[in-house]
Amino acid sequence: MISEKLSLTCDRLLSHQQLACSRSFCAAPLRSKEVLVYNNTDLQQKPLLLTGHHGDINAMTFGKRNIPVLLCSASADYVIVWDVENCQRKIQEGEIATGLVIGTLLGEVIHLSFCFSDERVAACSGAVIYVLNSKKQKVICTLTGHLGPLTSAEFCPWDRNILVSTSEDRTFKVWDLKTEAVLYQSFVLSASPLLSALFLEKNRHLITGSADGQVWCFSFDNDHKCRLVTKMDLLKMEKNHQECQKTLSHHKGVCEQLVADKVELSKPVVQMSSCSSFIDLDSQKNIDNSWFCVGSTDGLYVVDPDTSQLLTVLHFKDNSDLSIATAGSWSFSLECDKSMVALVSSLFTPCVVLLEMFLAHLQRSEENDEGFSVFPSSSPLPESPLNAVLKNKEPNHPQKKGIKETPLVFHSKVKSSGYTSAARRFMFAPKINVKKTSPAKKTTGNGGFLHSSYPAGSVAPTVPSIDLSVVNKQVSCLQYSGDGKQILCGLGDCSLFLYKSSLAGCPTVYRGHDKPVSSVSWSLSRQWLLSASDDRSVRIWTNGSSVPAITMGDNMFSKPVRGAQFYYLDKFLLLASGPALYLYLYDVDTTRDDIKTYKQRSVFKLASCITTSTGITALSAINGFLSYIVLVSGSDRSIQVLDMNKGSVASVLPDAHSRATHCITQNKGSAFTGQTPESYNLFLSSAITDGVKLWDLRTLRCVRRYENHVNRCHPCSSAFSPCGRFIVCGSEDKCAYIYDIRSSTYLHRLQRHSDTVLSVAFNPATPELLTGTLDGKLRLFQCSTGSRLSCDTSAAVDHIPNVTA
Numbered sequence: 001m002i003s004e005k006l007s008l009t010c011d012r013l014l015s016h017q018q019l020a021c022s023r024s025f026c027a028a029p030l031r032s033k034e035v036l037v038y039n040n041t042d043l044q045q046k047p048l049l050l051t052g053h054h055g056d057i058n059a060m061t062f063g064k065r066n067i068p069v070l071l072c073s074a075s076a077d078y079v080i081v082w083d084v085e086n087c088q089r090k091i092q093e094g095e096i097a098t099g100l101v102i103g104t105l106l107g108e109v110i111h112l113s114f115c116f117s118d119e120r121v122a123a124c125s126g127a128v129i130y131v132l133n134s135k136k137q138k139v140i141c142t143l144t145g146h147l148g149p150l151t152s153a154e155f156c157p158w159d160r161n162i163l164v165s166t167s168e169d170r171t172f173k174v175w176d177l178k179t180e181a182v183l184y185q186s187f188v189l190s191a192s193p194l195l196s197a198l199f200l201e202k203n204r205h206l207i208t209g210s211a212d213g214q215v216w217c218f219s220f221d222n223d224h225k226c227r228l229v230t231k232m233d234l235l236k237m238e239k240n241h242q243e244c245q246k247t248l249s250h251h252k253g254v255c256e257q258l259v260a261d262k263v264e265l266s267k268p269v270v271q272m273s274s275c276s277s278f279i280d281l282d283s284q285k286n287i288d289n290s291w292f293c294v295g296s297t298d299g300l301y302v303v304d305p306d307t308s309q310l311l312t313v314l315h316f317k318d319n320s321d322l323s324i325a326t327a328g329s330w331s332f333s334l335e336c337d338k339s340m341v342a343l344v345s346s347l348f349t350p351c352v353v354l355l356e357m358f359l360a361h362l363q364r365s366e367e368n369d370e371g372f373s374v375f376p377s378s379s380p381l382p383e384s385p386l387n388a389v390l391k392n393k394e395p396n397h398p399q400k401k402g403i404k405e406t407p408l409v410f411h412s413k414v415k416s417s418g419y420t421s422a423a424r425r426f427m428f429a430p431k432i433n434v435k436k437t438s439p440a441k442k443t444t445g446n447g448g449f450l451h452s453s454y455p456a457g458s459v460a461p462t463v464p465s466i467d468l469s470v471v472n473k474q475v476s477c478l479q480y481s482g483d484g485k486q487i488l489c490g491l492g493d494c495s496l497f498l499y500k501s502s503l504a505g506c507p508t509v510y511r512g513h514d515k516p517v518s519s520v521s522w523s524l525s526r527q528w529l530l531s532a533s534d535d536r537s538v539r540i541w542t543n544g545s546s547v548p549a550i551t552m553g554d555n556m557f558s559k560p561v562r563g564a565q566f567y568y569l570d571k572f573l574l575l576a577s578g579p580a581l582y583l584y585l586y587d588v589d590t591t592r593d594d595i596k597t598y599k600q601r602s603v604f605k606l607a608s609c610i611t612t613s614t615g616i617t618a619l620s621a622i623n624g625f626l627s628y629i630v631l632v633s634g635s636d637r638s639i640q641v642l643d644m645n646k647g648s649v650a651s652v653l654p655d656a657h658s659r660a661t662h663c664i665t666q667n668k669g670s671a672f673t674g675q676t677p678e679s680y681n682l683f684l685s686s687a688i689t690d691g692v693k694l695w696d697l698r699t700l701r702c703v704r705r706y707e708n709h710v711n712r713c714h715p716c717s718s719a720f721s722p723c724g725r726f727i728v729c730g731s732e733d734k735c736a737y738i739y740d741i742r743s744s745t746y747l748h749r750l751q752r753h754s755d756t757v758l759s760v761a762f763n764p765a766t767p768e769l770l771t772g773t774l775d776g777k778l779r780l781f782q783c784s785t786g787s788r789l790s791c792d793t794s795a796a797v798d799h800i801p802n803v804t805a
Helices: 084-092 234-248 252-260 360-367 677-681
Strands: 002-009 025-030 034-039 048-051 057-062 070-075 078-083 100-104 109-114 120-125 128-133 139-144 150-155 162-167 172-176 181-185 194-200 205-210 214-219 227-233 271-274 277-280 285-288 292-295 299-304 309-315 327-332 339-346 351-358 463-469 475-480 486-491 495-500 508-511 517-522 528-533 538-542 550-552 561-567 572-577 580-587 603-611 616-621 629-634 639-643 648-653 661-666 682-687 692-696 701-706 718-720 726-730 736-740 746-750 757-762 768-773 777-782 790-792
Touching (some): 025 057, 025 070, 025 339, 034 070, 048 084, 057 109, 070 109, 078 084, 100 128, 120 150, 128 162, 194 271, 271 327, 292 327, 475 757, 495 517, 517 561, 538 572, 572 616, 580 616, 616 661, 629 661, 661 718, 682 718, 692 726, 718 757, 726 757, 736 768
Parallel strands (some): 150 194, 463 790
Antiparallel strands (some): 002 351, 025 034, 034 048, 057 070, 070 078, 078 100, 128 139, 150 162, 162 172, 172 181, 194 205, 205 214, 214 227, 271 292, 277 285, 339 351, 463 777, 486 495, 495 508, 538 550, 561 572, 572 580, 580 603, 616 629, 629 639, 639 648, 682 692, 692 701, 718 726, 726 736, 736 746, 757 768, 768 777
8 A cells, every 4th residue: 555656865874864745745855965856746847956055954844834835954054944836936947046044053953843834943953942933034932941852843733832842851841932931741751762743633632652662642731731641552553453454364374474473673653644634535535533643664554543543554564666664764744635645764775765655445444344233223033032922821720629618707807806905094085286288299200300301511520419438348330220319239248229319318228149249230110120249149129128029049150140131121131141141031020928938929031042252241231222232241352242133143343452341331321311323332341451442333443442540450330421422430549530422531530539439320310420439438429519528427337227118
């Protein structure tokens, strides 16, 4: 996908020298003191020769604007700005092409950069940045502060007074050109020097890269306080990309070639450029994304910062017709349609080549992938497991022969004679001064909530309202009921707590498991509660009953149950144990025989069992509407999409994370708000040390990654907001992080938790967020600014009965 348009042999080595390239022109030094400018659209045209420097040219760059096309070149004696089209016109008229000297005796300038209006030029010389006027010889300001030689300086595209510089001291600085002050200085990022910087205007991100192949992506907000969004390693990303290609490829030769490439080379980030938009001429579609490309010594790397994934690698070694094998410097054109143009110098030979690299095939490859949808497109198949029906057999009572038994009295109950009761000491006394009670008010249709529907455009809940101490064990899982009035908590002390959504009063406590509760689930009708535990049992409870209506245990499962929930509008129970996914029919019967109280009248029956290739670590399915899709994660780091209509594995996402996924969360929405149908195809996956990924079922690709929170050893969960605009993640730094789903950087950091935040849940009816910690604390967050934090410890486990009516 690389074609060579031009090759120049120079009189000296230009391995680490800044060259200049735009969409229309490219420039390289000739005989050290002259500039040779080629027209990229017509390479047969005679190149433009510019003379005026008395010393060796060390750096050059084109301006950002197309009209006029400005070229700036620098040597130890002069910094000159050339109007390329004006110089061409003068040479055609037989005159001498001249430029404008804007700086003199600035030292050895190694990097030049125009601002986006082409009015100013930043020249890096040693550890000093000179900001020059491009229209006259004037030094606007001089910036000093780095402890090592500078490597690059770039102007911010959306704030003309901001400049970012990188240095060999392994830091970058954000400068305010008005006050000539440092607005932000990074910590030491790497053991190797920082070589380049890049602004991504779409996401307001700042990206910098080092000589050892590390890439950092920072958010660049209006306060100019850079927050790390993600860190990437080119070498690791290339290995993952090769493994993915090897998995998808069925050609033996390709696999052998990938295995044979065992030599690891350093991949310095020599230069970066945005390739955020290009036109796919085959489909006539304008593609908009946030990709950027990295020019390294062995080729071009196209990276998606939203997912921290490598999209493709264009190696020099894969194109034998190129005149270059190892690159020393890169210069990219700022504009691109179906391809990118770059001027590249060789690292070991005095050669410069003009390359054209095609990227439009990347988007077409994504569009050709056929994904899935959570909404069924047809009715279930005749042989589908979802058509299974539980047949209840009527009890057969044998008819008794002989004399019909009749009661001795006419009533079923006989009033006591009163001989055994105590003697009455007081006669009848009438009730006087009885207060009249007002008739009960009719409940409104909003179920007692402030809003009849989830408020549109509401902000994320960030104000702490209630801080509740529950037990001294971890809060393993949380789930709100469908109406948002109750919250079910699975705890590490083998019990379940049922609270009101306000966390007021004593909870209802359910005990029966022998090990910590791993998952909880509400039925759609809100009549039954489901709990699964590490003791290899699953129980269904009814509200207010201390005895489970259904107990599935007695060595039914060989492994602990990693996930359990109601499925298909409460028709089935969905369980995951070991490598198997079980689909059970059930019928809850709460009536009991007074004599045979031990006998369970509720029944359940296995409808289907799907065996996967590895042990299941987490599962997720939608119960609020009919859906055939079930998502499970495996111990082999994969995510599998199961089609319950066919009862088989429909697709596998290999190596979804670097560790096994411990949490899968789908965007299930809420009955109080509506989202676009496409939003329900999004789901989250979490893995230890690998952050949270956002996936799209329609393409089966990761579309965004969230890494600001800390998750190194505990299985912290994540959740979607009912409106689908926010996600929340637990963290081990005693915080909960709220992200905007459209950005990889966090919006809010909910601090001052007492321990690691393990569980998080949004209220489906009102903007509220509940968090559970490792030390057994619950914390409720709301949007109201008038809420006051209260510490209520009345719900201590030692003072709570097993069941509160």
